[in-house]
Amino acid sequence: MKQMKIYFWIIIAALVSIVQIGCTDLLDQKPQGEWVEGDEGSGGSYQSDVFTLYARVRGYHISSGTTALAIHSFRSEDAEKGSTASDGAAHGKMFDDFEYIATNGLIGSYWTSNYEIIILANKILDDIAQSENEKGTLSEGDLTNKSEAHFFRAYAFFNLVRAFGDVPKIDFRIENAEDANIPKSPAAEIYALIDADLTAAEEHLPQVWPPVYIGRVTWGAARALHARSYMMRNDWSNMHAAAVDVIQSGHYNLSTPYNQIFRETGENSSESVFELQCTATASQPGSNDIGSQFAQVQGVRGAGEWNLGWGWHTPTEMMAEAFEAGDPRKDETLLYFIKTGGDPSTIPANQPYNEKPIANADVINKYYNKKAYTNPSLRATYTKGGFWYNIRLIRYSDVVLMAAEAANELGQTGQAMEYLEMVRARARGSNASLLPKVTTIDQAEMRDAIRHERRVELGMEFDRFYDLARWGIARDVLHAAGKTGYQERHALLPIPQNEIDKSNGVLVQNPNY
Amino acid sequence: MNASRTKPTDAKGVSGAIRAAPISPIYNAQGDLLHTLPDFQRAQVWNPLIDVITRANHNIATNNRAAGNVYGEIDFLDHFSFKTTFSLDYAVAENRSLSPIITVYNPDIPGAENLNTSESLSQSKSTRTVAQGDYILNYDNSFGQHNLTLTGGLTTNFTEYSSLGGSRSQNIEDIIFSIPSNDSDKWWISSIPTKSSANSSSQYKRFTMSYLLRALYNYQNRYLFNASYRRDGASVFRSVGNTWDNFYSFGAGWVVSEETFMKDQSLIDYLKLKGSWGVLGSQNTGGYNYPTYPRLESSGSAVFGDNIITGYSIQYLPQDLSWEKTYAWEAGFELNMFDNRLRLEPVYYNKVTKDIIVMLAGFSGAKNALENLGEIQNRGVEVSASWADQIGSDGLNYSLSANLTTMDNKVLSLGRGPEDAIFAAGGISRSLEGYPVGHLFGYKVAGVYQNREDVKSYYPNSVGGVAPGDLKFTDVNGDGEITQDDRTMIGNPTPDFTYGFSVNLDYKNFDLGVDMMGVYGNEIYRTWDDPTYAQLNYLTNRMDRWNGEGTSNWEPILNPSRSINLINSNYFVEDGSFFRIRNIQLGYTFESDFLQRVYLKSLRIYANVQNLKTWTRNTGYTPEIGGSALAFGIDGGTYPMPMVYTFGVNLTF
Known part of the structure; x- marks a missing residue:
């Protein structure tokens, strides 16, 4: 009897320990057929995150969908919501008629999607900085990736600062959800970050990519975006310098006939500076x-x-x-x-x-x-x-017109005339009777001519409203167009209500909303 | 051991049907299916019958399942027993379907129109295995009037799932053999060439393991005590080092009716006072099998000309996730009276759930985070009562029973500042200390602006532009202005109480059971009729809309461009209370002498109706709307609950 008792306990102990050993291993379950953080290998290439940025910037709310088009374009006198009256009627009221409301879904998506790009770019920059600390040096590929991250962060912040004015300056890695809940920074600080980012991007981005990477961000794209950001601030000399740099690089020209540019055959043409593929x-x-x-x-x-x-x-x-x-x-x-x-x-x-x-x-x-x-x-x-x-975001003719505008504002009306004529000549094509050369040397007349040229050369290509806003003529032009709802405060959109709510008082609504 | 093979029903979407304008024709004059409805619905609502007529029964699904268990038990040394149970549940689901080219007609264009330009076949197969092992050692002994049961053991549970799916499609211009809609023999992906094909797989494994200890003690079956302890381990928390956690509970009971002073009365047959306290863990990780390993998901590809490179980005922010815990205590009694005909059991319960696992929305564009958060209290009274009796000695047996559970739900803490709320579902759901979890949040409607004068004289509104016919919000905080601060709690998606009744009758060989249930006092937030991109079918209430001074003080103007009327407010809040006849079953049991002649032990036939009728007060198809821990009761379009008739036979050989 006693013997049996001992045997029994031995069997139980054996069973329990077998189960125990087997099971402790079983508790260690790792994802099957999926990649997780750390799988990239030590020192990772960041490429996967960088490629994600390219997908994001093509996204519905950044450049390709109703969100982007409403915010960049509907607000001008030249474009409107369209479709039928009942399709997105409230968006029509908001972006065509300036009845802004902070609960509008498009501004919420625009805010979130731009910050998604920023937050991913921050992560890439932080990863690269850590890797540099560990390895002491960065490879050519790393430097390119770093420049790309700087470029896209600048691109997204430029979207935000134009749309909303002061916005939270999230330029650090987000580890916890709450990290991103910070107050707004003045627009000037955001622009300072954009300048720093684009300067960093210009440093290591290649002038051209081999054909297998056609459409990837180049030095020219960064420099042209930089010119655009100076333009938004009426910083004529920096705008001039940046635009002229791109012109003098010699990588672009206006040889593509205007009626080819927007056809599929005109994708990545000789005037493509930044084109989403x-x-x-x-x-x-x-x-x-x-x-x-x-x-x-x-x-x-x-x-x-x-x-x-x-x-x-x-x-x-x-x-x-x-x-x-x-x-x-x-x-x-x-x-x-x-x-x-x-x-x-x-x-x-x-x-x-x-x-x-x-x-x-x-x-x-x-x-x-x-x-x-x-x-x-x-x-x-x-x-x-x-x-x-493809979405043509920055065309060479835009850069040439930026150079023209900056030159004219800096008093170099003659130079402005030549740049303006480059654009008009291409539009004219072989028909010499059309679009006569603008020959005025009066700065104000030249200014009007350049503004007109931007409007027709870049018609329906996004940023007309921002042109009106920076020229200080938005109110006059829009009222003349019958959009009498426009007031000066409408130059900036309200901060999305959802974000204000989530922030529990950290984010403050823009004035006059 | 049991096994089953079922062919699930072919369900079709109903959201189109509820949104479609009922005035529009479905067929053209020739009896062909029309594509679109009137212009004002185009692009948003298609003819809902397209789905029903051209896509129904294009899906063949089979679910096979076998489950069984074996166990070995030894009794030894008089008071010990040891039992090992191994159970296995093996399920295989197979599915194949055809997505045909759909040809419809459109009054705007001559001839037929193809809705899509390719047809495709899909096939999938998934296998799920759940293996459970229990190793339980039991000790049972009595020492005089003292009775003691001790249990110790180990249980393990292993779940493994994998699925494989593939599809192929062919463009209308490439079709050599068109896939017939009426011949399912051809509905295998090998019927289409490989030119355009895709495949996918998904899989996971989960494991949990628990050590158990339990002691039951009673004295004279009069004073009862129990204590239990378990140490649970779960694979889902392993990588962050929170695999294991300890949980325990204690309970005590006093069977008053066993006391000698109760022996002299006959009114009360049984009376037990009871109470317990305990803490239990949950690994409810919101459907994530590897919650601490947020996967890098394919997040769109970088494209350079024709060069496509997949980008990856992390799904959500990884957090130090651990067990969700519920601390609960309850006290109550069980009472049987009138020869056990009346049974009554009221219990007060108070549960505090801590470290709730929630997916928290990120700020700005930051990723969401899956994390443990806060403390939520649920308390109330649960009462069940039943009455069972017989009429006549050989006649009718009947029993009536009823139950009621009240619910008082409150957030005790969110682990942040007491004024800091958490919003979910686009700001409709708010959770805040001192308020019910996920309560509905928005403006309170005071009426409708009747005219310009009304707009001018009412409080200035900085929320958005207002005009006659728009909803007029209440100045909740009394600052003389309508601002975002006038939003408040406008509904609670948690019911005040739930209740149920059942009736069971037995007469001779017949039996009848009726089961009813209800929910009272919760609110539903309606979003399914959002008219942003088209005029959807309006609720009949909209007939009474404001269309001029004095026409309505609740229904705003019919004009989807007026954003103010689409802002979260109690205009969209509906009463979620309902009452349902959940089940009725009528059965007949055959006499055993008849059965013996056909070598059967027992035979019963029955007819059953599920969900015969539901009385609701909301406008959606069903009042039962789920959601997540922080956002629920939001009706974005629901599927109606089917009424199910069943006829069946129970046989025992």
Whole structure:
């Protein structure tokens, strides 16, 4: 009996210890078929995060969707929400008619998405700094990645500071959710950070990338963005220096005919300074993973073969009337269409595809944006949504016009005249009777000519509202356009209510909201 | 051991149906399916019947499952026993489906229109294995009037899941063999060439393990005590070193009816006073199997010309996650009276849940963080009562029972400043110290601006522009202005109480059971009819909208461009109370002498109706709306609860 008792306890002890040993191992479960932090290997290449930045900057709320278009473009007199009256009616009131409301979803998404880029860039910069501490040196690839992170952080902060003015200066790594809850910094401090970032970016970004990396950020993109950020501050001499640097680099020219620039054949043309790359493949014919909704959001809102998209961001009659007589750029900016049941003979066929789109009867716009108009044969191959359509963010003609404007403001009207003529000459093409050279040497007249040229050369390309704001003419122009809701306070958007709520008093609403 | 094979039903979305304008035709004059509804709904609402008619029964799913257990038990040394149980639950789910090219008609264009330009086939298979092992040693002895039971042991639970899926599609221009909608023999991905194909997998393993100790003691079955201790380990917390935690509970009871002074009365048959205190752990990690290893997810690709490079970014911020704990105490009694016909059991409970695992929204663009947070109290009374009796000696047996649970929910702490709230669901749900968790937050509607004069004379509104016909908010903080500070608690998604009734009748060979339940006092926040991008089907209430002075003081103007009316307010709050007949079952049991002739031990046939009727006060399809720990009761479009008829036979050989 006693013997049996002992055996029994031995068996129990053995069983328990087997289970115990086996199970302690089993408690150590690691993700299956997934990558986690640390898997990059020590000293990582940061490339994966950097590539994420490229995907982010193409994102719906940053550059390709209604969010970006509403904030950058609807607020001008030349573009409006479009679509039908009931589609996004509240967004129309907000961005076309300036009835700002802090709960608007688009400003919330814009805020969050720009900070996502910033916070990821901060992480990359912190990782690289740690790696530099450990290794004592950085490879060429690391330096490039670091420059890219600086570039994208500047890009996102530039978006935020223009839209909201003072914003939280999150320029450090976020370890805990609460770390990002900090008060706003003055716009001047944000611009100082942008300057520092772009200077750092310019230091190590390559002048050109080999074809396999076409569209990757270059020195020219950083320098041109820098010029743009000086432009927003009316810092003429720095703006001039930056723009002229890009011109003198010799990497860009205006040899691409205007009617080629926005066609698929004109992607990454000789005047592409910063162009977001989008594509489609047989297995991903319409995917934000490799493409964007840029063309879909602005596509003709029709039925069947003309269901190209939602028909947002449309040119106004004022845009149409802005062009000088015979300016070929008009037909490259406006996409003509008829409504269901309309008479096709009332509109010209859109070139180069000879198409006459038909939109739904209740759309409220007169034109669509031709700078988001896709090739019909690619539509047949992939989807009607045009996910492959590149987004041209900075074109060389923009840089040339920045140089012209800065030169004129610095009193070098003659130089401004030559830069302006470069842009007009290209637009003129082979037809010498069009778009005569501007020959005034009066600074004010030249200023008007350059402002006009920016408006038509860059029509429907985002930042018209910011041009009006920095020139101090937003109120006059918008009131003249019938947008009498605009007041000086509307130059800045309200801080999203959601962020103010989450911050529990740390974030303070902009004045007058 | 048991096994099952089921073919799940083919469910279709209903959100289109509830949003679609009911005035629009579904078919054209030729009887063909129309694509879009009127222009004002285009792009947002499609003909809801497209899904029903062209996509129904294009999915073949089979779920196979086998579960069983084996155990060995030895009794030894008189008072000891040792039991080992091993159980296994093995489930395989298979699914294949066809997504056809859908041809519809559109009044705006001649001829037919293809909704999509490719057809695709998908296939998936998943396997889930749950293995549980229990090793329990038991000691049971009595020392005179003292009875003691001691239990010690170890349990383990291992769950492993993996799934593999693939799909192939072919563009309309490449089709050689078109996949027939009526021949499921062709619904395998090998029917389509590989040109455009995709595949995926997902998998996880989880393991938990617990050491148990428990002591039960009573004296004369009159004074009862119990104590238990468990040490739980979970793989989900392992990497941050919080694998193990200790939990325990203590309880005591006094069976008053066993006392001698109770022997002389016959009114009370049984009376027990009881109370307990304990702490339990939960590893409810919000669906994350590796919560402490936030994965690097593919976050969109960098594209350089045709060169595509996948980028990765972390899913959420990794935190020092550990067990969620519930500290609970309760006290109550059990009472049986009138020859055990009446049974009554009221209990007061008070639970404090600490270190709740929540996904906290990041500030600005910062990542969300999965973390342990705060303390939330739930307390109330749980009462159950039943009455069972017989009418006539060979006649009707019946029993009636009822239960009621009251709930008082309050945030005790969020682990931050007492004034610092946590918002979820876009600011609809707020959690704040002293308030119910996830309460609905917004403006209180005082009425509708009737005219310009009304707009001018009412408090200035800095929230947004207002015009006649817009909602007029209450100046909650009394500062003479309508500002963001006038938002307040406008509803509580936690009910005041839940209740249930059931009736069971037995007459001769027939049996009938009816089961009813209800919820009272919770609020639902409606978001499903958001008209931002199209005019959706309006609620009938909107017939009474403001359309001129004096027409309504609650329903605002029909104009989706007026943002102020879309701001979170109690205009969107609905009563979530409901009452449901959950189940009715009627059965007939055959006589055993009949059964013996056909070699059966027992035979019962029954008919059952589930969810026969629900009385609700909200506008959505169902009042039962889930959510997360910090945001729930928000109706963004629900699926109706199906009514289920079942006919069945129970056989025993």
